[in-house]
Amino acid sequence: MIEVREHGEISRPAAAVWAVVADYGQDPRWRKGVETMAPRPGGIVRVGTTTAEVMRFAGRTYRNGGEVTGVEPGRSFDWRTTSGIDAEGGRSVVSLGKDRCRFAFHVRVAPRAASERLLEPVLGWLLRRAIRADIRRLADLLHHDARASRL
Known part of the structure; x- marks a missing residue:
């Protein structure tokens, strides 16, 4: 089992961060490797929102179906895969003041193939590195969007 928690x-x-991270349609903007993410229905997640994701990770293409299993509006949501890789996780946003917050992303992946299980330490390291970079990419995107809206 690979488990990664980053913030x-x-x-x-x-609220600005939640508007992006709780809208799966925006994932390709800040999650490297996400080629497509098709949520149904679109917009902010709710319990039962489903996703069809195509992503590249560690040189492989993955096609994953997903479902949102729990939502605390404006604060957090949990998800699990329904096809593709065997994974679950969540995202949360906690206000730290008027113009600051903490975003957290966690995921648990259960590799199925024997070759993937043998590579768990390497895959875990790659996943942690990718999530850290995604969080930085999210922060940069939000700063850029804020500057563009002021122009």
Whole structure:
């Protein structure tokens, strides 16, 4: 089992961060390797929202179906895969003041193939590195969007 929990502080209001991370349609903008993410229905997640994701990771293409299993509006949601890789996780946003928040992303993946199980330590390291970079990419995207809206 691979489990990764990462978080980062973002200098934007929690509501602005939630508007992006709780809208799966925006994932390709900040999650490297996500080629397509098709949520149904679109917009902010709710319990029962489903996703069809195509992503590249560690040189392989993965096609994953997913479902949102729990939502605390404006704060957090949990998900699990329904096809593709065997995974579950969640995202959360906690306000740290008017213009600052903490975004957290966690995922648990259960490799199925024997070759993937043998490579768990390497895959875990790659996944942790990718999630850290995604959180930085999210912060940069939100800062860029904020600057563009002021122009």
